[in-house]
Amino acid sequence: MVTTMAKKKAARKKSAARQSRQPRSFSGLIKGRTRPVQALATGLRELLYEELPDAQESFHGGHQPIAMYRTIAEIYWIQPLTSRCNVYFTRGTELTDNDGILEGTSCRFRFVKVPTIDAIEQFPLREWIRESVALNVAATGNAITVDEVLE
Numbered sequence: 001m002v003t004t005m006a007k008k009k010a011a012r013k014k015s016a017a018r019q020s021r022q023p024r025s026f027s028g029l030i031k032g033r034t035r036p037v038q039a040l041a042t043g044l045r046e047l048l049y050e051e052l053p054d055a056q057e058s059f060h061g062g063h064q065p066i067a068m069y070r071t072i073a074e075i076y077w078i079q080p081l082t083s084r085c086n087v088y089f090t091r092g093t094e095l096t097d098n099d100g101i102l103e104g105t106s107c108r109f110r111f112v113k114v115p116t117i118d119a120i121e122q123f124p125l126r127e128w129i130r131e132s133v134a135l136n137v138a139a140t141g142n143a144i145t146v147d148e149v150l151e
Contacts, residue, residue, distance in 0.1 A: 022059065022060075022061030022065070023059040023061060023065050023067075024059065025059075026041075026042075026045060026057065026059075026067060028059075029041070029059060029065055029066075029067050029078075029080060030042070030080050033080050033082075034082075034083075036116065036117070037080050037081070037082070037083065037084070037085065038080070039117050040080075040084070040085050040114060040116060040117045040120075041067075041078055041080045041085050043117045043120050044078050044085055044087060044114065044120065044125075045067065045078060047120060047125060047126065047129075048069055048075075048076055048078075048129060050126075051126055051129045051130065052069070052071055052075070052129065052133070054071065055069045055070065055071055055075070055076075056069065056070050056071070057069055058070075064079055064081065065079075065080075066078060066079045066088070071133060071136065072136050072137065072140050073090070073136040073139070073140060074090040075089070075090060075091075075129060075132045075133065075136065076088070076089060076090070076129060076132065077090070079111075083115070084113055084114060084115045084116075085113075085114050086111045086112070086113055086114070087111060087112050087114055087123075087125065088109050088110070088111040089102070089109065089110055089111070089128055089132055090108065090109055090132070091108065091132050091135045091136065092104065092106075092108065092109050092110025092111065093106075093107065093108055093109075093110060094131075094135050095110065095128050095131050095132065095135075096127070096128075096131060097110070101123060101124075112125075
């Protein structure tokens with residue numbers, strides 16, 4: 001009986017610790033990361049907003065918190081790590097990736113490891129963002145065009 005109570009108490013503490021790591025802002029997400037990773041994450045965010053100025057930003061905590069971006073549906077996630085950022089595409093399995101750059105084994109998501117701010121333009125991130133929007137528009141059956149979302 002004591003063991004069960006101790007496990008429940010430990011689980012509550014673990015849950016509270018996870019919630020305390022829930023970032024409330026982008027600056028909270030990158031806080032504590034190295035300056036190069038902060039610059040990289042900021043650059044990835046700026047790239048997204050150049051393509052989708054009206055994208056909505058939200059955050060998810062946990063062991064490795066992420067910033068999530070959506071228009072009519074989820075599109076793009078940024079996960080700052082110790083020495084790089086991972087960029088996830090929620091419709092990654094449907095994206096054009098002739099060079100096999102995208103990684104992952106999920107039935108839906110794919111990601112790319114971006115090591116430095118200088119490497120951002122080496123990846124077709126802008127094309128994948130546009131393609132993701134087009135896939136979301138087609139999937140939701142919205143009467144809007146991709147160009148309207150991208151405006």
